[in-house]
Amino acid sequence: MATVICPGSFDPITKGHLDIITRASRLFDHVIALVAINANKKPSFTAEERAEMIRKATAHLPNVTADTYEGLLADYVREKGAVAIVKGLRAMSDFEYEFQMALTNKRLVPEAETIFLTTQAENMYLNSSLVKQVASFGGDISDFVPPEVLNDITERLYRRKKEKSQGEVAPR
């Protein structure tokens, strides 16, 4: 049975992530969408909240599960006996960073491959940071995120933005 890991920040899951997870689920027996820690990012949702959103968005995919992990991806891959790490590649701008991670993971866990799936053209520009920005200003993000998690994201981010601006001292 071939297990693969789809790791990411998933802060929050977008339709681009879901597309990659869905396509991986057609190729492999078991896909674990793993909420991992990106040391360069400060997340808006807790790891468990992000995993729960993945579970809601992938409830129709029986061979997909979601998990969280605070350690090295390579250790998790080995622990699960996964055959590969599956990631989506958008533009060339993703390439260098992803290439570095793939080579590093290959050194740390040589028995697993990193497999890149090219993102669909309509998701080329999609990323979680922009989605959060649009949602925090009350914009419509229904084109960008799975419908099952739309409310979770908009309510939370819009409410937080409002609370923040109400707490700010009015300019004189």
Ligand code: PNS
């Ligand atoms: O969605 P992202 O933020 O591009 O995902 C990056 C992520 C979380 C997959 C990466 O930062 C990661 O693997 N973090 C776990 C810690 C780790 O193994 N770091 C070394 C990567 S070579």
